[in-house]
Amino acid sequence: KPEARTYLLDKMIATIGNPESTFSLQLRVILQYYYEKNPQLLSDTDRKLITELIDRHGSVDLSTYTTTDFARWKADGRLSSLSIFQDDDDGRISYLSNSRNLLSNGYRARLPVTISLLDPSSPLLTQAEKLMAQGKTASLYRLSLSAPLIVEYYKTVNGIELTHAVAVYHNRATQQRLLQEFLTSGMEMFAQRGHSYWREEQLLEPMRALLNSGAFNRETIPDIHRFLSIGSCGGIRIYSELNRLFDNTIDIFATVGTGKAIVNDPYNQRLFEIVAGSSNQLSWDDVATRLNPIFTDGRGSDYLQPGSLPAILHKMMDTRS
Numbered sequence: 001k002p003e004a005r006t007y008l009l010d011k012m013i014a015t016i017g018n019p020e021s022t023f024s025l026q027l028r029v030i031l032q033y034y035y036e037k038n039p040q041l042l043s044d045t046d047r048k049l050i051t052e053l054i055d056r057h058g059s060v061d062l063s064t065y066t067t068t069d070f071a072r073w074k075a076d077g078r079l080s081s082l083s084i085f086q087d088d089d090d091g092r093i094s095y096l097s098n099s100r101n102l103l104s105n106g107y108r109a110r111l112p113v114t115i116s117l118l119d120p121s122s123p124l125l126t127q128a129e130k131l132m133a134q135g136k137t138a139s140l141y142r143l144s145l146s147a148p149l150i151v152e153y154y155k156t157v158n159g160i161e162l163t164h165a166v167a168v169y170h171n172r173a174t175q176q177r178l179l180q181e182f183l184t185s186g187m188e189m190f191a192q193r194g195h196s197y198w199r200e201e202q203l204l205e206p207m208r209a210l211l212n213s214g215a216f217n218r219e220t221i222p223d224i225h226r227f228l229s230i231g232s233c234g235g236i237r238i239y240s241e242l243n244r245l246f247d248n249t250i251d252i253f254a255t256v257g258t259g260k261a262i263v264n265d266p267y268n269q270r271l272f273e274i275v276a277g278s279s280n281q282l283s284w285d286d287v288a289t290r291l292n293p294i295f296t297d298g299r300g301s302d303y304l305q306p307g308s309l310p311a312i313l314h315k316m317m318d319t320r321s
Contacts, residue, residue, distance in 0.1 A: 002043050002046075005041065005042070005043070005046060006043060006045055006046055006049075009031065009046055009049050009050070010049070012027050012030070012031060013027075013031070013049060013053055015027060016028065016053070016057075019057040022316065022317060022320045025060060025316060025320075026313050026316055026317065028053065028057060028060050029060050029062065029309075029312060029313065029316065030309065030313070031050045031053060032050070032054065032059060032060055032062075033062075033309050033312070034050075035047065035050045035051075035054075037309075062312060063283075064315075065307070065311070065312040065315045065316065066283050066284050066285060066306075066307040066312065067283050067284065067307075068225050068227075068251055068284070068306070069224075069225055070275050070278075070280055070282050071280035072223075072224050072225070073188050073224065073275060074160055074275070074276065074280075076186065077159070077160055077161060078114075078160060078161040078162070078163060079160060079161075079162050079163070079188055079189075079272040079275060079276060080114045080115075080162075080163045080164075080165070080185070080186075080187040080188060080189070081163070081164045081165065081187060081188065081189035081190070081191060081229075081268060081272070082115060082165045082166075082167065082178070082182050082187055082189070082190055082191070083098060083164065083165070083166045083167070083190075083191040083193050083229075083268070084167055084168075084169055084175070084178075084190075084191070084192055084193060084194070084202050084203075085098075085141075085166065085167070085168050085169070085193045085194060086168070086169050086193075086194035086195070086198050086202070087145055087168055087169065088194075088195075090194060090195055091168065091169075091193070091194050092141055093261070094193045094194065094231075094261050094264075095137075095141045095144075095166065095168065095193075096137055096138060096141065097261045097265055098164075098166065098193070098261070098264075098265050098268075099137045099140070099151070099153070099166065100137060101265040101266060101269060102153040102164055102269060103135070103137075103153070105155075105269060106155050107153040107154060107155045107162075107164065107269075108153065108154060108155070109132040109140075109151055109152070109153055110132065110151075110152050110153075110154060111125055111128065111129055111132075111151075111152065112150040112151070112152040112165055113152060113154075113163070114152060114163050114165060114185060114187065115150060115152075115165055115178075115181045115182060115185050115187065116150055116181075117148040117150065117174065117177060117178060117181070118147060118148060118149065118150075122147070124143065124146070124147050124149060125149075127143060128140060128143055128149055128151065131143065132151065141168065144167065144168040145168055147170075148167060148168075148170050148174050148178065149167070149168075150165050150166070150167045151165070151166050151167075152164070152165045152166075153165075153166070157272075157273050157276040157277055158276045158277045160276040162272045162273065162276060164268070164269070164272075165187075169194075169198065169201065169202055172201065172205060172206065172209070175201065175202060175205075175206045176206040176209050176210060178206075179203070179206045179207060179210060180210055180216060183210075183221045183222075184220055184221060184222070185222075186222035186224060187226075188224060188226055188227055188272075189226070189227045189228075189229060189268065189271070189272070190203070190226065190227075190228050190229070191228075191229040191231060191264070191268050192228070192229070192230050192231065192232060192235075193231050193232070193264065194232055195232055195233070196232040196233045196234050196235070196237075198232065199230070199232055199235075199238060203228075203242075204238065204241065204242075204245070207245045207246075208245065211245070218247070224249075225249050225250065225251065226246065226249065226250045226251075227250065227251050227252075227253070227271070227306075228242060228246075228250050228251070228252045228253070228254075229253045229264065229267070229268050230242075230252060230253065230254040230255065231253075231255065231259040231261075231263075231264035232255065232259050233255055233257070233258050233259050234255060234256070234257070235252075235254030235255040235256075235259070235304075236254050236255065236256045236304055236310075238254075239252055239254055239304075239314050239318075240314065240317070240318050243314070243315070243318040243319075244318065248315070248318055248319045251284070251306040251311075252304075252306065252311070253267065253303065253304070253305060253306060254303070254304045255302055255303055255304070256301075256302060256303065256304055256310075257301065257302035257303075258302055259302075260299065260302070262299070263294055263295065263299050263302075263303060266291075266294050267291060267294055270290075270291060270294075271287065271291070274286075274287055274290050274291070275287075283307065284305065284306040284307025284308075284311075285307050287305075287306070287307070288305050288307060288308070291305075
């Protein structure tokens with residue numbers, strides 16, 4: 001109720017001691033965010049309280065937390081992603097739905113150009129090429145179970161080549177090699193697809209191993225701000241750890257509830273298309289507006305998007321820790 005909101009605002013403002021402490025900054029951001037984005041929720045008294053607070057301490061520049069250097073993404077004329085699926089029923093269903101979504105939106109399958117772990121002379125690649133020509137997605141999934149085959153879906157938008165590489169998890173050593181290839185190749189998006197209990201093996205463990213191995217040097221990683229799509233349930237639980245592992249050079253699309261292929265598939269596909277077809281001044285707010293139709297029937301409540309208030313607060317906490 002309005003009276004309760006005013007009471008909470010009073011308490012929040014009274015709690016702001018050192019205005020530059022992380023907690024105080026987060027409180028200031030919450031108040032400023034509602035003042036700018038949801039003024040209809042605030043009474044005249046509320047708006048006056050927040051205005052006085054901003055006059056006293058100044059406004060917080062949120063652009064650091066709501067934008068990404070998309071011009072850097074597009075500098076090499078391509079946008080590339082890597083999606084990892086699992087060898088279980090959920091992984092198979094997700095692999096097929098993702099592939100069919102890409103094919104139905106104008107993408108074509110090919111042998112990998114961006115990233116590969118197989119020897120170019122491997123007969124498995126010839127077999128895979130025949131299956132691609134025949135459109136046998138289910139057979140490609142089964143073939144991917146026998147070796148680290150990567151299938152790449154590609155399409156050109158506004159002169160920029162978009163590629164979505166898909167692979168099935170094999171083992172820790174292979175996944176470590178795959179993640180290293182992902183990082184050093186300059187790919188922009190990594191998508192962890194599968195149940196939440198696969199996150200350790202698909203992403204967290206290999207990243208820790210790479211950082212601890214001594215054979216992997218951060219200086220060899222192209223200096224781009226990457227995007228992580230964590231489509232498994234409860235992805236928010238590893239939000240801070242991912243920021244730490246990637247030196248806070250990532251934006252994260254994560255679940256706070258149940259991950260759904262009906263959201264993950266089109267979000268990952270359309271994100272690149274929006275970036276390729278937009279100006280370099282594109283913000284995560286703009287992306288969210290363009291992708292809003294995906295989140296019908298209340299699906300948006302299950303996801304935390306880059307540039308949202310929770311994402312801003314997380315980034316502020318993680319980068320200042």
